[in-house]
Amino acid sequence: xxxxxxxxxxxxxxxxxxxxxxxxxxxxxxxxxxxxxxxxxxxxxxxxxxxxxxxxxxxxxxxxxxxxxxxxxxxxxxxxxxxxxxxxxxxxxxxxxxxxxxxxxxxxxxxxxxxxxxxxxxxxxxxxxxxxxxxxxxxxxxxxxxxxxxxxxxxxxxxxxxxxxxxxxxxxxxxxxxxxxxxxxxxxxxxxxxxxxxxxxxxxxxxxxxxxxxxxxxxxxxxxxxxxxxxxxxxxxxxxxxxxxxxxxxxxx
Amino acid sequence: xxxxxxxxxxxxxxxxxxxxxxxxxxxxxxxxxxxxxxxxxxxxxxxxxxxxxxxxxxxxxxxxxxxxxxxxxxxxxxxxxxxxxxxxxxxxxxxxxxxxxxxxxxxxxxxxxxxxxxxxxxxxxxxxxxxxxxxxxxxxxxxxxxxxxxxxxxxxxxxxxxxxxxxxxxxxxxxxxxxxxxxxxxxxxxxxxxxxxxxxxxxxxxxxxxxxxxxxxxxxxxxxxxxxxxxxxxxxxxxxxxxxxxxxxxxxx
DNA sequence: AAATCTTTGTGTATAAAGTACACAATTGTA
DNA sequence: TACAATTGTGTACTTTATACACAAAGATTT
Numbered sequence: 187x188x189x190x191x192x193x194x195x196x197x198x199x200x201x202x203x204x205x206x207x208x209x210x211x212x213x214x215x216x217x218x219x220x221x222x223x224x225x226x227x228x229x230x231x232x233x234x235x236x237x238x239x240x241x242x243x244x245x246x247x248x249x250x251x252x253x254x255x256x257x258x259x260x261x262x263x264x265x266x267x268x269x270x271x272x273x274x275x276x277x278x279x280x281x282x283x284x285x286x287x288x289x290x291x292x293x294x295x296x297x298x299x300x301x302x303x304x305x306x307x308x309x310x311x312x313x314x315x316x317x318x319x320x321x322x323x324x325x326x327x328x329x330x331x332x333x334x335x336x337x338x339x340x341x342x343x344x345x346x347x348x349x350x351x352x353x354x355x356x357x358x359x360x361x362x363x364x365x366x367x368x369x370x371x372x373x374x375x376x377x378x379x380x381x382x383x384x385x386x387x388x389x390x391x392x393x394x395x396x397x398x399x400x401x402x403x404x405x406x407x408x409x410x411x412x413x414x415x416x417x418x419x420x421x422x423x424x425x426x427x428x429x430x431x432x433x434x435x436x437x438x439x
Numbered sequence: 440x441x442x443x444x445x446x447x448x449x450x451x452x453x454x455x456x457x458x459x460x461x462x463x464x465x466x467x468x469x470x471x472x473x474x475x476x477x478x479x480x481x482x483x484x485x486x487x488x489x490x491x492x493x494x495x496x497x498x499x500x501x502x503x504x505x506x507x508x509x510x511x512x513x514x515x516x517x518x519x520x521x522x523x524x525x526x527x528x529x530x531x532x533x534x535x536x537x538x539x540x541x542x543x544x545x546x547x548x549x550x551x552x553x554x555x556x557x558x559x560x561x562x563x564x565x566x567x568x569x570x571x572x573x574x575x576x577x578x579x580x581x582x583x584x585x586x587x588x589x590x591x592x593x594x595x596x597x598x599x600x601x602x603x604x605x606x607x608x609x610x611x612x613x614x615x616x617x618x619x620x621x622x623x624x625x626x627x628x629x630x631x632x633x634x635x636x637x638x639x640x641x642x643x644x645x646x647x648x649x650x651x652x653x654x655x656x657x658x659x660x661x662x663x664x665x666x667x668x669x670x671x672x673x674x675x676x677x678x679x680x681x682x683x684x685x686x687x688x689x690x691x692x
Numbered sequence: 693a694a695a696t697c698t699t700t701g702t703g704t705a706t707a708a709a710g711t712a713c714a715c716a717a718t719t720g721t722a
Numbered sequence: 723t724a725c726a727a728t729t730g731t732g733t734a735c736t737t738t739a740t741a742c743a744c745a746a747a748g749a750t751t752t
Contacts, residue, residue, distance in 0.1 A: 206459040208555060248527030248555065272525055272557050274501030302461060302501065302557075304525050356692060357611070373729075383692055390731080391711065398709090408718095414728040415718035439609055439636055626700075643702080644740065651738090661747095667699040668747040 187231055188322075190289050197296035204241035209301040210248065211239035211341065212256045212267060213348035215382075216312040216328055217365050222381040223328035224345065225260055225317060226335070230324050234336045237344060238326075239303065252306045260326050261318030266364055267306040270351040271344075274302045278340040303340075307348040309365040331381070352382060358434040360401050363422045369405060371417035372396070399435060401427045440484055441575075443542050450549035457494035462532075462554040463501065464492035464594065465509050465520060466601035468635075469565040469581055470618050475634040476581035477598065478513055478570060479588070483577050487589045490597060491579075492556065505559045513579050514571030519617050520559040523604040524597075527555045531593040556593075560601040562618040584634070605635060611687040613654050616675045622658060624670035625649070652688060654680045 188196060214225040226235040240255035242248055252267045282297045292298040312328070319326035329335060337345065355361060362378055376392045396402065403423045408416035441449060467478040479488040493508035495501055505520045535550045545551040565581070572579035582588060590598065608614060615631055629645045649655065656676045661669035 205553065205555075208460055242527075242555075244553065245529045247529055248525065251527075269525060272501065272522060274495075274504075274557075276498045276500055300458065300497065302458075302495075304527075304555075354611075354687075358607075371729090379692065387692065388711075388713090389729085390713085393730085395710085408729095410719095412728095413720055414726090415730080417729055439632065439640065624700085641740075641742090642700085643742085646701085648739085661700090663748095665699095666749055667697090668701080670700055 187229070187285065193286055193290055193295065193297075197290070197294055200241060200296040203243050205244055207299060207301055208242050209239055209303045210242060210252050210255050211237045211273075211303050211305055211344050212252060213237055213305065213307040213345055214256065214260070214262065214265065215307065215309050215348075215352065215365070216315075217309075217378050217381060218312040218328070220377045220381060222331040223312065224331060224334070225262070226327065226329050226337075227259060227319060227323040228325045228327075229322055229338075232324075232338070234338045235329070235341075236323075236338050237341045248304060252304075256308070259320045259323070262310065262315050265308045265310055265315075267308045268351075268355075269304060269306050271305045271347050272302055273305060273340055273344060273347075275340065276300055278303070281339050303344070305344050305348060307352060309352070309361065311365055311367060313367065331384075356382060360399060360422075360427050360430045360435075363424070363427055366422075369409075369419040369421050371409060371419060373417065375420070399430060401430055440482070440538065446539055446543055446548065446550075450543070450547055453494060453549040456496050458497055460552060460554055461495050462492055462556045463495060463505050463508055464490045464526075464556050464558055464597050465505060466490055466558065466560040466598055467509065467513070467515065467518065468560065468562050468601075468605065468618070469568075470562075470631050470634060471565040471581070473630045473634060475584040476565065477584060477587070478515070479580065479582050479590075480512060480572060480576040481578045481580075482575055482591075485577075485591075487591045488582070488594075489576075489591050490594045501557060505557075509561075512573045512576070515563065515568050518561045518563055518568075520561045521604075521608075522557060522559050524558045524600050525555055526558060526593055526597060526600075528593065529553055531556070534592050556597070558597050558601060560605060562605075562614065564618055564620060566620065584637075609635060613652060613675075613680050613683045613688075616677070616680055619675075622662075622672040622674050624662060624672060626670065628673070652683060654683050 216223040216225065225238065227238055228235050238256055238259040240251075240259060242251040246254070249267065249269075252269075253265065256265055256267065257263045279297075279301050283299070286295050286297055289295070317326040317328070331349075334345070336342075356379070361382070362375060365378060366375060372393050373389070375396065376387060376389065379392065380387055401423050402420045405419040405421065408418045410416050469476040469478065478491065480491055481488050491509055491512040493504075493512060495504040499507070502520065502522075505522075506518065509518060509520065510516045532550075532554050536552070539548050539550055542548070570579040570581070584602075587598070589595075609632070614635070615628060618631060619628060625646050626642070628649065629640060629642065632645065633640055654676050655673045658672040658674065661671050663669050
């Protein structure tokens with residue numbers, strides 16, 4: 187919660203720089219130890235959490251805005267974000283618009299506006315990034331998909347819609363390049379799919395199917411040193427991967 | 440093109456009623472005689488064409504806005520519209536903002552604003568609707584997919600993206616309920632799929648696959664009176680159809 | 693009325709993909 | 723050295739997809 191002075195400053199700056207009525211919210215998925223995680227912010231003096239979000243500058247392309255917002259609010263840079271839906275209920279941000287109702291008259295208070303929010307989601311390598319909270323947030327941290335805290339506004343719905351979009355993507359596009367380290371084993375990749383889908387897959391059939399997509403290269407040397415049999419290491423064949431991204435897998439018709 | 444007086448009136452009303460910076464554009468697909476069609480508007484004194492579009496009222500849910508806009512601009516009512524993408528390039532409506540540059544100063548001219556446009560698409564029964572142009576348009580008419588005129592703004596891109604979204608939908612959702620008459624023959628439904636996909640399908644395999652979805656009911660009596668063998672009539676099983684809409688077909692994983 | 697043309701309904705053989713398993717190989721540990 | 727855990731590879735079976743062939747029904751032609 188902002189002080190009156192902070193709110194006035196923010197509102198003035200926002201009116202100067204941002205487009206009215208439009209916001210962006212990002213659902214960033216990460217993956218660690220077999221668990222899917224989502225990046226959340228906890229505002230100061232607030233029990234519930236938020237997805238990292240923000241506003242679009244007056245002459246800024248929206249993809250660029252999504253990237254800037256994610257960087258400003260979480261420190262994450264150069265993440266591929268995928269637009270997936272617009273949330274346009276007139277009362278979706280009621281919590282926010284009510285919050286400062288008594289602090290500042292509506293016409294001065296930026297948050298009294300109605301905002302449509304454009305949802306973006308991303309998949310990132312858990313170890314490749316270091317989340318940093320911004321000035322408005324107490325913490326910025328990963329939360330397990332099956333241990334989600336209560337979210338503010340309609341961010342629960344945005345999160346669920348993003349997860350649906352991600353699962354749909356799994357059916358006709360490759361996934362993992364932005365989420366896995368450069369080299370990984372087949373069981374590791376399988377854990378990613380299982381975490382996204384929320385169910386177990388058959389080890390052998392998974393391998394056959396993934397290899398059938400033709401987007402993986404197997405390294406000559408297996409990973410040594412671990413317990414048990416040394417697994418082969420794979421990396422994505424970037425050319426085929428990109429091709430599969432645009433072409434899609436399952437023809438359908 | 441509006442006169443100065445019209446533009447002033449429109450801008451005043453728009454500022455009073457609509458949200459800044461947000462517009463909606465609708466891609467309405469229809470189907471007739473084996474051809475896919477798109478509903479287009481031609482503005483007065485203009486060679487190029489437009490998708491039916493408009494603005495969101497200050498406290499209106501966006502789905503409702505899309506329906507109102509479609510009705511206002513084309514006369515089509517109670518159409519199921521599906522949101523598919525937001526077009527947010529800062530210069531996407533340059534044509535519009537330049538159009539009245541010399542008529543009215545920017546701060547008075549509604550169209551000098553930047554607009555993000557939310558794209559919606561729909562499938563309608565060609566015979567169930569009667570397109571009516573609004574006051575801004577010379578004509579409102581169906582155009583063949585393979586005989587499209589030049590479009591204004593970025594509406595070419597919006598149209599193409601909608602077609603891609605539609606084709607994607609074909610792979611995991613049933614289609615046709617909003618597009619076919621209540622009863623139809625298998626070859627008629629097949630022509631719809633062929634028109635959307637832009638390619639021929641095998642008659643027998645098409646039938647098996649569609650029936651396999653379990654969303655069709657076969658009438659007891661075939662359609663008589665036509666030339667050649669009397670084909671069976673089918674109608675959608677609405678319960679299963681709705682179920683398939685939410686569940687999706689091809690499991691994938 | 694018979695032959696013919698067109699369109700629709702149904703079936704079948706083959707190939708590809710998806711599913712459910714079994715077993716051997718490797719590595720660390722008991 | 724036996725054992726447990728994990729990984730690599732194979733195989734039989736089922737389901738789905740694809741490519742065809744042929745029969746039936748109605749209108750048209752001869």
